[in-house]
Amino acid sequence: xxxxxxxxxxxxxxQMKAKERTNLHRVEMPELxxxxxxxxxxxxxxxxxxxxxxxxxxxRCLDCANPTCMDGCPVNINIPGFIKNIERGEFLEAAKVLxxxxxxxxxxxxxxxxxxxxEAQCIHVKxxxxxxxxxxxxxxxxxxxxxxxxxxxPETAPANGMKVAVVGSGPxxxxxxxxxxxxxxxxxxxEALHEIGGVLKYGIPEFRLPNHIVDVEIDNLRQMGVRxxxxxxxxxxxxxxxxxxxxxxxxxxxxxxxxxxxMNIKGENLVGVMSSNEYLxxxxxxxxxxxxxxxxxxxxxxxxVIGGGNTAMDSVRTARRLGAEKAIIVYRRSEExxxxxxxxxxxxxxxxxDFMTLHNPIEYIGNESGRVTHxxxxxxxxxxxxxxxxxxxxxxxxxxxxxxVDEVIVSVGVSPNPLLAQSTPELQTSKRGTLVxxxxxxxxxxxxxxxxxxxxxxxxxxxxxxxGDGRRAAKAMDEWxxxxxx
Amino acid sequence: MxxxxxxxxxxxxxxxxxxxxxxxxKARRAGHFVMVRVGxxxxxxxxxxxxxxxxxxxxxxxxxxxxxxxxKICALEAGDYITDMVGPLGKATHIENFGxxxxxxxxxxxxxxxxxVAALKKAGNRVITVLAARTKDLIILExxxxxxxxxxxxMTDDGSYGNKGxxxxxxxxxxxxxxxDLCVTIGPAIMMKFVSELTRKYNVPTVASxxxxxxxxxxxxxxxxxxxxxxxxxxxxxxPEFDAHQVDxxxxxxxxxxxxxxEKEEMERKVLHKK
Numbered sequence: 001x002x003x004x005x006x007x008x009x010x011x012x013x014x015q016m017k018a019k020e021r022t023n024l025h026r027v028e029m030p031e032l033x034x035x036x037x038x039x040x041x042x043x044x045x046x047x048x049x050x051x052x053x054x055x056x057x058x059x060r061c062l063d064c065a066n067p068t069c070m071d072g073c074p075v076n077i078n079i080p081g082f083i084k085n086i087e088r089g090e091f092l093e094a095a096k097v098l099x100x101x102x103x104x105x106x107x108x109x110x111x112x113x114x115x116x117x118x119e120a121q122c123i124h125v126k127x128x129x130x131x132x133x134x135x136x137x138x139x140x141x142x143x144x145x146x147x148x149x150x151x152x153x154p155e156t157a158p159a160n161g162m163k164v165a166v167v168g169s170g171p172x173x174x175x176x177x178x179x180x181x182x183x184x185x186x187x188x189x190x191e192a193l194h195e196i197g198g199v200l201k202y203g204i205p206e207f208r209l210p211n212h213i214v215d216v217e218i219d220n221l222r223q224m225g226v227r228x229x230x231x232x233x234x235x236x237x238x239x240x241x242x243x244x245x246x247x248x249x250x251x252x253x254x255x256x257x258x259x260x261x262x263m264n265i266k267g268e269n270l271v272g273v274m275s276s277n278e279y280l281x282x283x284x285x286x287x288x289x290x291x292x293x294x295x296x297x298x299x300x301x302x303x304x305v306i307g308g309g310n311t312a313m314d315s316v317r318t319a320r321r322l323g324a325e326k327a328i329i330v331y332r333r334s335e336e337x338x339x340x341x342x343x344x345x346x347x348x349x350x351x352x353x354d355f356m357t358l359h360n361p362i363e364y365i366g367n368e369s370g371r372v373t374h375x376x377x378x379x380x381x382x383x384x385x386x387x388x389x390x391x392x393x394x395x396x397x398x399x400x401x402x403x404x405v406d407e408v409i410v411s412v413g414v415s416p417n418p419l420l421a422q423s424t425p426e427l428q429t430s431k432r433g434t435l436v437x438x439x440x441x442x443x444x445x446x447x448x449x450x451x452x453x454x455x456x457x458x459x460x461x462x463x464x465x466x467x468g469d470g471r472r473a474a475k476a477m478d479e480w481x482x483x484x485x486x
Numbered sequence: 487m488x489x490x491x492x493x494x495x496x497x498x499x500x501x502x503x504x505x506x507x508x509x510x511x512k513a514r515r516a517g518h519f520v521m522v523r524v525g526x527x528x529x530x531x532x533x534x535x536x537x538x539x540x541x542x543x544x545x546x547x548x549x550x551x552x553x554x555x556x557x558k559i560c561a562l563e564a565g566d567y568i569t570d571m572v573g574p575l576g577k578a579t580h581i582e583n584f585g586x587x588x589x590x591x592x593x594x595x596x597x598x599x600x601x602x603v604a605a606l607k608k609a610g611n612r613v614i615t616v617l618a619a620r621t622k623d624l625i626i627l628e629x630x631x632x633x634x635x636x637x638x639x640x641m642t643d644d645g646s647y648g649n650k651g652x653x654x655x656x657x658x659x660x661x662x663x664x665x666x667d668l669c670v671t672i673g674p675a676i677m678m679k680f681v682s683e684l685t686r687k688y689n690v691p692t693v694a695s696x697x698x699x700x701x702x703x704x705x706x707x708x709x710x711x712x713x714x715x716x717x718x719x720x721x722x723x724x725x726p727e728f729d730a731h732q733v734d735x736x737x738x739x740x741x742x743x744x745x746x747x748x749e750k751e752e753m754e755r756k757v758l759h760k761k
Binding site for chain 1: 509510513523525527528529530554555558569570571572573574575577701702704705706707708709711712713718720723737740741743744745748749752756
């Protein structure tokens with residue numbers, strides 16, 4: 001759509017010397033006051049760039065001949081293409097460029113770990129400068145388009161008369177649905193919950209990703225012809241073979257990693273100890289902190305969250321917002337090894353979250369009614385790097401601390417949802433319960449009609465990797481269906 | 487949205503609904519449950535499917551008024567819609583010809599026992615159903631149970647109907663009288679605990695169908711976790727039926743009470759003081 005040798009881009013590049021561009025300072029994302037926001041549940045922390053800020057930041061991009069940033073993007077967004085449109089003030093055009101390859105730009109602009117992906121590959125970084133704020137700019141363009149009321153619907157090829165099914169409406173499923181709709185397929189998305197959006201709705205809190213923003217992106221897919229059916233579990237309500245009998249040519253399984261892991265330690269089933277999935281689902285999907293909601297939620301005063309990932313940060317920051325006087329992250333390694341995004345850790349700290357790193361729970365103690373009152377933590381130290389490349393946590397012999405808590409949220413990872421595999425025995429799974437697929441095509445090794453991506457294959461990753469899988473699977477399934485029909 | 491086709495009051499606090507749900511009716515087996523939500527602010531709660539009619543595309547639910555959500559559902563009438571319903575969930579009951587099976591149920595556990603009794607009978611078992619309640623008016627589904635059982639023993643706490651005594655007295659009288667190959671029990675957790683303790687004493691294999699707190703019902707939240715033989719299991723995807731002798735009922739009872747205070751407060755605010 002936009003090419004680097006388009007006249008306007010050539011002229012735009014010539015307007016400012018590369019040296020001047022690199023000397024500009026990276027924009028700071030405006031955010032809500034940290035004290036204020038630590039008590040407000042539903043207001044987004046990051047406020048977004050103003051048009052002036054966005055144009056200024058867009059000037060920093062050198063519009064490289066070989067844009068390495070794009071190599072860092074799992075969905076291959078034309079990054080210089082959209083940024084240069086921002087620089088020249090064509091914000092709606094910028095949004096169109098994003099939507100060529102991403103079904104969820106407003107989501108990605110908020111939750112992608114850009115600092116490890118596109119921004120890590122930015123030419124500025126190689127020159128020891130701060131990267132262009134690609135994520136902030138992406139969010140700006142998507143938000144601008146949404147708020148302008150002039151939302152463009154990506155072009156779709158004429159209907160090819162074939163239908164495909166998608167199991168799960170999270171980021172992988174939505175991304176797949178968007179690409180297949182563009183190719184002219186009739187796409188049916190089946191969702192187990194009552195809301196469309198998967199982890200974007202039940203998992204990520206309002207203060208990081210408001211639900212209404214997700215809904216706008218879903219609506220865009222609807223306008224492209226994608227059909228959604230909620231309250232329907234493939235493998236339970238409808239079997240895989242029934243979908244095949246129904247004429248679905250291919251099935252993309254993106255049912256997520258919806259099975260929380262626990263640590264199997266003493267007292268873990270006490271009242272007040274729960275998974276981050278449960279806690280976040282109550283608050284995000286069921287709106288349990290709202291007095292009008294029928295779903296209850298504990299509002300602990302001394303809350304410990306076990307784990308160091310993004311979900312742990314989401315949980316602890318939610319607990320703080322629901323009134324926790326003390327909200328603690330308990331993590332067995334040091335802050336250095338934390339898998340959470342740096343931005344989330346910084347936000348959490350500024351909201352008054354305590355960090356107990358190098359501690360690992362070994363027991364929970366409860367009162368006579370079975371409610372948790374204390375946690376016993378083993379003090380850890382760092383040893384040799386393990387298979388993940390991070391320094392491994394090692395116990396400091398005999399050293400424990402006991403901390404008073406009234407709520408514990410366990411956020412130590414998830415396993416793949418077992419429902420589909422349970423009901424479809426011919427579907428090959430790994431020991432960990434993930435679906436086994438061809439690495440390139442994401443096609444099931446045992447059932448060719450099935451392709452799979454996202455956490456059901458990866459076992460717990462990020463929104464953008466799931467979206468990348470959706471795109472790859474769409475391409476591969478399209479080729480497979482066409483070759484099958486030849 | 488699922489339309490309620492008919493409503494019948496079984497007793498003051500127990501309501502039977504026939505609900506339109508063709509896909510669920512077709513896929514369900516004895517022992518399955520659904521998750522149900524009423525209203526946009528409604529809670530998701532699990533309800534066992536009591537019966538299904540594939541031809542008519544309906545399922546039957548029997549609901550006891552206990553808290554805010556069940557009260558809201560019970561207030562619906564024929565022609566109204568249930569906002570959300572998904573299923574069938576859980577693992578179906580394992581049915582085979584075991585020989586003689588005692589089905590011990592109490593209160594609202596009676597309705598989910600219905601399809602199990604029918605399936606066991608159809609598989610050629612000698613089925614003895616022990617139907618228990620506090621008092622005569624709370625005994626439900628007696629006729630249907632008689633149609634599908636070789637024998638029905640009624641137990642009431644106050645002796646107002648059938649024999650006076652608890653469900654365990656009824657089960658024990660059968661075990662002492664003849665060889666029992668399997669016991670299936672559904673009802674309040676405390677009742678299942680005592681049935682389980684009794685049958686353990688007599689070495690009668692026993693299956694209990696657990697009804698715990700759930701949020702999603704699909705394995706995602708873990709609110710339903712129970713300890714079975716020392717290991718944590720999820721009722722929604724690993725159950726709802728387990729070897730009763732392996733279930734840690736005390737822990738289950740403790741976890742069931744986890745939200746009691748909030749529930750009480752909600753009841754006061756939303757149901758009792760509303761009128």
